[in-house]
Amino acid sequence: MSRWGITLPLTGVPVLDHRALVAELADLGYTDVWSAETAGTDAFTPLALASQWSDRIRLGTAIVPAYTRGPATLAMSAATLAEVSGGRFVLGIGSSSPVIVQRWNGVEFREPFRRTRDTLRFLKAALSGEKVTEDYETFSVRGFRLERVPAEAPPIMLAALRPGMLRLAGREADGAITNWLGAGDVPRVREELGDRAELAARVFVCPTEDADAARALGRMLISTYLTVPAYAAFHDWLGRGEALRPMREAWAAGDRRGAGALIPDRVVDDLIVHGSPAECRRRVAEYAANGVDTPVIAVLPTGADQFDLVRALAPNA
Incomplete structure (x- = not known):
């Protein structure tokens, strides 16, 4: 397997307490750290810290909502993380949900497919250094150009569940991020995405017998x-x-x-x-065998030390 990711920060663990663990991850066999953004930490800050704690780990957001930051702000955040990580950053964006977007952030949750598509198209232009003046279907931008253009534009992946978004990710993005699926569901998702794009899947893992x-x-x-x-x-x-x-x-x-x-x-x-950590590792590997390029473990708390669980679930355990 080429990639094996972990979702950080861990539930209930202070962000700064992850430093020693992040420094170990590459030796444990992990290749990626992916963040999330709901009502806990934001998606970018933990990755900015992790970028300084390890120079061997790829960093990704899974995901940043397309609504809750303006397009230019989102481009600036992505460019900054690409810079501080030395080009090891992957930007994952998606529509998120009405609860997060509308109820919690006061932004109308309208036309999620088009908003995500338009944000993707804007970001591809902005992160490549173009000056963007464009009327997209869901927003307009006038004369924006990044002052700090990444040496290499970061890959952009889309949160995608069903055929329309999966096909968009396969056509226009660098990959798709999905979750809440079983290993047996992967071939159907992969069929819609196509073979060109990366497929990452968050896998919820509860290491207990x-x-x-x-x-x-x-x-x-x-x-x-x-x-x-x-x-x-x-x-x-x-x-x-x-x-x-x-x-x-x-x-x-x-x-x-x-x-x-x-x-x-x-x-x-x-x-x-x-199941046991060994059984959990075997089952996560099934996702990869069925077509997931980057399985991303999300550890569910069992009462055991979560750092120990991350170590036990590692490929090199």
Whole structure:
């Protein structure tokens, strides 16, 4: 396997406490650190720090919403991270969700496909040093040019779940980032993306042999995420709509506690990797065998020391 990523910062661990771990990652066999951005850390700051703690790790955002920063600000952040990392940065952008964009940031969540496409096209021009004056379908830019153009424009990847966005990523971006899928779902995603572009997938990993505990945590997360319309449509496309229907109906009726209990074990086991660290490594490798170029582990807390879990899940463990 050529790449093996980890999602940082770890849940509940202060950002600055990751320094020693990041310095170890390359020797452990990790090739990538990917951040996230919901309601915890922003996507860029942890990567800027990691870029100074290791000079051997690729750094990526998975993902930055296309709505919550202006296009020029997003270009400046990407260019800065490309500079401080010495060209080891990958910019992952996506539409995010109505909760994050509209309810939390006060920005209208409108035309997500077009907004992501337009942001991609603007960033490709801006990060290559062009002066951009353009009326895109979802925003306009007048006379913007980066003052600090990266020596090499960073790759741009799109958060993509269903065929339209996957095909856009395959045509116009450098790759696609996906999550909440099983290893068996990868060929269908890869077929839409095509063979040219990189496919990264965040894989939720709960390294415990207590299957009941892992499934309980998995049910809580699945009921929270897979009731979001974009993820619900994704799993309809993947063929899980009927299996998830009772959960969705209970959630819509306000029975949040009961909804998780209605998720079949087979669905939880598809979407949440659990078991011994060795079993988890084997299952993550299945994603790569099925067409994922960069599996990115997201460690789910088990009560054990999370740094130890990252070490135990490493390719060189």
